[in-house]
Amino acid sequence: MLAGTLATFCLLVAASAQAGTVTVAVAANFAGPMARIAEGFAAATGHTVKTSAGPTGKFYSQIIQGAPFDLLIAADDATPKKLIADGHAVAGSNFTYAIGVLVLWSAQPAVVDDQGAVLASGRFNKLAVANPKLAPYGAAAMQVIQARSLTDAITPKLVTGESIAQTYQFVFTGNAELGFVALSQVVVPGKPVTGSHWRVPSNLYGEIRQDAVLLKNGAKNPAATALLDYLKSPAAKAVIQSHGYGG
Amino acid sequence: MDAATWTVVWLTAQLAGLTTVLLLLIGTPLAWWLARTRSPAKPVLAALVTMPLVLPPSVLGFYLLLLMGPHGPVGQLTQWLGLGRLPFTFGGLVVASVIASMPFVVQPLQQAFEAIPERTLEAAATLRAGPLDRFFTVAVPLARPGFVTASVLGFAHTVGEFGVVLMIGGNIPGQTRVLSVALFEHVEAAEFAAAHRLAGGMVAFALVVLVALSLANRAQHADRAAPGAAR
Numbered sequence: 001m002l003a004g005t006l007a008t009f010c011l012l013v014a015a016s017a018q019a020g021t022v023t024v025a026v027a028a029n030f031a032g033p034m035a036r037i038a039e040g041f042a043a044a045t046g047h048t049v050k051t052s053a054g055p056t057g058k059f060y061s062q063i064i065q066g067a068p069f070d071l072l073i074a075a076d077d078a079t080p081k082k083l084i085a086d087g088h089a090v091a092g093s094n095f096t097y098a099i100g101v102l103v104l105w106s107a108q109p110a111v112v113d114d115q116g117a118v119l120a121s122g123r124f125n126k127l128a129v130a131n132p133k134l135a136p137y138g139a140a141a142m143q144v145i146q147a148r149s150l151t152d153a154i155t156p157k158l159v160t161g162e163s164i165a166q167t168y169q170f171v172f173t174g175n176a177e178l179g180f181v182a183l184s185q186v187v188v189p190g191k192p193v194t195g196s197h198w199r200v201p202s203n204l205y206g207e208i209r210q211d212a213v214l215l216k217n218g219a220k221n222p223a224a225t226a227l228l229d230y231l232k233s234p235a236a237k238a239v240i241q242s243h244g245y246g247g
Numbered sequence: 248m249d250a251a252t253w254t255v256v257w258l259t260a261q262l263a264g265l266t267t268v269l270l271l272l273i274g275t276p277l278a279w280w281l282a283r284t285r286s287p288a289k290p291v292l293a294a295l296v297t298m299p300l301v302l303p304p305s306v307l308g309f310y311l312l313l314l315m316g317p318h319g320p321v322g323q324l325t326q327w328l329g330l331g332r333l334p335f336t337f338g339g340l341v342v343a344s345v346i347a348s349m350p351f352v353v354q355p356l357q358q359a360f361e362a363i364p365e366r367t368l369e370a371a372a373t374l375r376a377g378p379l380d381r382f383f384t385v386a387v388p389l390a391r392p393g394f395v396t397a398s399v400l401g402f403a404h405t406v407g408e409f410g411v412v413l414m415i416g417g418n419i420p421g422q423t424r425v426l427s428v429a430l431f432e433h434v435e436a437a438e439f440a441a442a443h444r445l446a447g448g449m450v451a452f453a454l455v456v457l458v459a460l461s462l463a464n465r466a467q468h469a470d471r472a473a474p475g476a477a478r
Contacts, residue, residue, distance in 0.1 A: 057435045126335060131418065133436045159335045159417030162431065169309075170417065174317040175334040 019046040020223030023068060025059040026051050027075035027210065028165045029137075029182050030098065033243040034073060040239070041230045047223040055163050057134055063088055063215060070218025071227060073097065073210075075164075076136045080213035093214035097231050098245035100208030101183035102140045105197040107174055112196040118178065119150055126159050128170040128179030137164045140205035141180030147204045187244030202246075210245075251420065252429075252444070259426040262337070263405040266344040270352040270401045271394070273345070278356035279382065300350040304410025311343050312415050335417040340425070343415055344405045351400040359393020360386060392467045399460045403453060 026034045031053035038049035056075040063069060064086060072089070074080050077096065083089035104119065106112045111124070118124065130138030138160070145154055161167030164182055171179035180200075186193045212231055218224030230236055281293055299307060314321040315333040322332055333339030363386055371381045387394075409427035416423035418432070426445060433442035 055435065057437070061434075061437070125332070126417075128417070131432065131435075133432065159419060162413060162418065162428075162435070166414070169312065169414070170334075173312050175312060175315075175332065175415075176417075 019048070020221060021048045021050060022070045022218065022221060022223040022227050023050045024052070024071045024073060024227070025063070025067070025069040026053050026073040027056050028053050028163060029075055029100070029184055030073055030210065033184070033239050033245075036239050037231065037236050040235055041227055044230070044235075045223075045226055047226060049227065055134070068217055069215055070221050070224035071212060072215055073212045073231075075100075075210055077209040077211040080211045083213060083215065088216055090214040090216065090219050093228065094211045095232070096209045097212045097236075098210045098240050100137060100140075100210055101202075101244060101246055102137060102144070102180055102200045102205055102208065103183045103186060103197045104144075104178060104200060105171055105181050105186050105193075105195060106178050107172055107195040108177070109196050111177060112198050114198055116144075116148075116198040116200065118198075119145070119148060119154070122153065122157075124157070124177040126170075126176035126178070127154055127157050128159050128161055128167045128176035128181075130164040130167045130180070131160045131162055134162065135164050135167075136208045137180065137182055138167070140200075140208055143205040144180070144200055183244035185244075187242075189242040252441075254421050255424055255426055255429045255445075258337075258421060258424065259406055262340055262344060262425060263402045265341055266348055266405045267352070267398055267401040269341070269345050270348060271398065274349065274352040274356055274397065274401075278353045279360055279386070281353070281357045282360035296353050297350050299347045304347065304408065305414065307347055308343070308411040308414025311346070311411065315339060315342075315415065334415045335419060335423060337422050339415055340412055340423055343411045344408060347408050347411045348401050348404045351404045352397040355393045355396040355400065356390065359390035359396075363389050392464055395463050395467075396460060399456055403456050406452070407449070 024034070024038075031051070034051055034053075038051060041047065042049060052069070056072075056079050059067070059069070059072055059074070060079050060082065063072065063083060072080060072083065077094070080089060080094040084091050084094065104112050104116050106124075112118050119127075129141040132138040132142045145151055159170060159176055161170055164185065167179050168181045168185045170176040171181060183197075183199065186195070186197060212228060214224060214228055277292075277296070281289060281296070312334060313319050315325070316322045317326070317332060325331065325333055330338075333342055367389070368381055368385060371385045376384065406426060409431065412423065412425055413428055413431065416425070416428060418424050418428055426449060430442060430445040430449070433439070433445065
């Protein structure tokens with residue numbers, strides 16, 4: 001009797017050690033696909049995933065102040081590198097899980113043509129971009145404008161969102177007729193993109209690599225390393241691509 | 248202070264100043280009505296005025312962005328009037344700030360008006376002072392501390408307002424890039440030296456304003472205590 005109870009207890013302890021919890025800081029633009037990946041991961045492994053979505057820059061400030069995250073799924077590749085250099089992340093654990101695709105988008109149909117000629121036409125009230133200092137998609141948008149030699153013409157019409165999410169809001173509500181946003185924001189898996197958009201050729205801007213990294217806090221957490229591995233699996237890749245990322 | 252910072256500070260001061268003046272013009276009759284009315288509409292209107300105090304600024308910013316946008320009723324009205332659209336303009340920030348700072352101006356005024364005894368106004372009426380005369384020569388002077396508090400809080404809250412201006416501003420230099428937005432950008436970009444300059448300045452500003460307000464109120468009480476003691 002006693003031996004039986006003890007055995008059950010040991011089993012329970014072992015099971016709870018196996019089914020761990022991983023706390024993830026995820027870039028706001030990847031929150032949607034991450035929720036689906038977390039479901040698949042939980043079903044496959046029994047681990048629990050707790051995600052916080054937000055701007056990568058803010059997570060950086062929080063992590064260096066000791067925020068209890070195991071993984072950072074960033075919107076760029078610079079932040080994970082910086083965290084490794086600062087000693088807050090595990091060297092060699094960073095890898096590119098998705099490549100961001102930039103689109104010029106309008107919530108209205110027939111505003112954006114498939115060559116992006118509308119940029120030079122000047123027939124729009126405002127062009128929304130993410131703050132190029134803060135968001136990789138914003139920096140990419142400015143490169144496209146420069147590549148088309150339109151910096152002077154477009155500057156008076158430029159409005160900046162503090163993040164790519166806010167930039168999307170500006171365009172979605174029609175307050176800016178045009179905006180450079182992430183393809184992942186306008187793609188709903190299995191449905192056509194609403195409004196009109198131009199998928200910017202990738203030679204017009206520097207690659208937007210989105211990297212994930214294992215943080216020092218999660219280095220000894222098996223659930224954290226398991227999730228990092230799961231992100232590289234074909235199941236996760238399929239979800240990532242269906243949401244409008246390259247990679 | 249470099250030119251860009253100066254532009255930001257000056258723009259913020261203009262926004263807060265204009266918002267405060269408009270709020271005193273709108274808020275004074277509103278507060279007077281709220282203080283004196285027995286209308287059943289009073290609790291509803293009082294709640295509407297107080298709402299910006301309890302709602303997260305992002306709620307306010309989100310609805311303003313929708314309402315003032317090309318498909319929103321306010322946006323359609325401003326376009327019909329030939330004013331164009333309000334988001335991403337200084338005018339839009341003024342409208343948003345008036346709404347967001349409304350309770351900070353109306354509530355101190357309402358409290359000051361409510362503190363005026365009915366008898367004082369009745370006495371003025373028996374001396375044949377008309378309603379407007381009673382308001383300007385009796386109520387306004389008696390409510391002076393309320394006006395001081397309302398102006399200071401309205402100005403200071405507009406300077407400190409962040410969520411709403413971030414959501415409808417678009418961070419355009421010289422038009423919508425105000426102090427709180429510029430500060431946020433510095434912090435996010437890890438430009439901590441620049442952030443410290445603005446943040447430290449704002450902390451000092453808030454401290455000076457609140458200490459000055461408290462001193463002004465104390466002086467007012469002292470004024471009243473001496474000659475008014477016989478009352």
